[in-house]
Amino acid sequence: MQDEQSTRNIFINDPPPVSSLIWTVLEPGIAVLLLYVLHLAYGWPFGGVARAVVVFLLLTYPWLTRLRHGPTHTATEIVLHWLTVCLLLLLLLGYVTDGWEAFPPDLLITWGIAVPLTQWTLAKGVGAWMRHRAQTSPTRRPAVIVGANRMSLRVAEVLAKRAWEGRQLLGVFDDRSGDRVPESAHGYLLGKMDELPQFIDAHGVKDVFITLPLTSQPRIAGLMEALQNTTASLHFVPDIFGLSIIQGRLTDMGGVPVVGLLSSPFTGVNGLIKRASDLVLASLILLLISPVMLLVAVGVRLSSPGPVIFRQRRTGLDGEIIEVYKFRSMTVQENDDAVVQAKRGDARVTPFGAFIRRTSLDELPQFFNVLQGRMSIVGPRPHAVAHNQMYRSMVKAYMARHKVKPGITGWAQVNGLRGETDTLDKMARRVEYDLEYLRNWSLGLDLLIIFKTAKLMFFDRSAY
Secondary structure, eight states, rough: OOOHHHHTOOOOOOOOHHHHHHHHHHHHHHHHHHHHHHHHHHHHOOHHHHHHHHHOOOOOOHHHHTTTTOOTHHHHHHHHHHHHHHHHIIIIIIIOGGGGGGHHHHHHHHHHHHHHHHHHHHHHHHHHHHHHHHHHTOOOEEEEEEEOOOHHHHHHHHHHHHHHHHHEEEEEOSSSSSGSSSSGGGGGGGEOOOGGGHHHHHHHHHHHEEEGGGGHHHHHHHHHHHHTTTSSEEEEOOOOTTSOOBEEEEEEEEEEEEESSSSSSSHHHHHHHHHHHHHHHHHHHHHHHHHHHHHHHHHHHHHHHOEEEEEEEEEGGGOOEEEEEOOOBBBBBOOOOOOOOOOOTOTTTTTHHHHHHHHTTOOOOOHHHHTTTSSSEEOOOOOHHHHHHHHHSTTGGGGGGGGGGOOEOOGGGGGGGSSSSSSHHHHHHHHHHHHHHHHTHHHHHHHHHHHHHHHHHHOOOOOO
């Protein structure tokens, strides 16, 4: 058995692939090159502000993209990354320093359109070249999978989609008989596990992906011992599809490898980005909508007796109770253990309240909650405490949505799940969207949700 010292460094961080590193340089490089070329084309001096933009792009673009993708990422990802960079540039050079006055408007518009188009064209071209090179290369890496199950099928799909990496799947090894193996895996079967060492030597297998379930630990240990005398690289792929994984990651805790299965996406730098964007956007939005909020406040005051602002106890980050602000839209103020959701034609809703609920104007005071740090602009909508206690035992992974601050708007809301959740199925679907947001968060996704929310405020006629 290995001692503590010898096991401290058995896990290391996997370096990003070369393609990802190259693209991390190319992406801002394209933006810088086009900015310089357009300055030459327009006969405009490449002054100090332009040089500041270059430094900003070179320093922040790799940080924003987080080395997450190679040259196979989609047009949507490219556009969202570029919009994120443009927003930060707008805030830094436009709002803070008025630096955009140093550029001709036509140059900026051309640059804003040309950069993502050039990035996408290059990404498609490089991706096609890499796939062709991998398929025709005589040095492809033969690979096999151990264990015929749903995880092995997923690994096979991923290897097929990432053929440009050069791996060629030969098949699957499993000790079970044909009737116990999933039918979809029959065409992949090559033999029993004890035949694998000889197969590796005979076919020059470079990679072995072990997808046996965690309950097969003795078999995994025996297989590892048998394969250590081969030259193949071994990869263990645990079957965790039955779990609701959110922001899964491998971290090092004082030399101890720890696999995170359910954690917040807003840790470290991501947390700073999220909070900074909330503060900047909430401040700007409050400045812009202050006249509207004043008019709504007067309307609420004149429409029915009672306070203008309704404070409701809701569940926030990590399950803590917070007070959420809204413009009062009802004649009652339910804030106890039994809260009845508003329904279409609800008699408790005032005529003016129906209008501000339909247009989401009743939510505007929550931007003050954002400045307080209780909420975020984008995130899972906060539910009443009473509803949380009811649904946490009825909907799978319901409380996982509280790993982040609640939001004024969210991924579920822009996908048709606004308003009342009068059935268990609707609540379950809302939670699915909330968890999908946690798994796939990016600043670009937040901006997309904000844009869609603004669109819904003016064109959605189904809200009430």
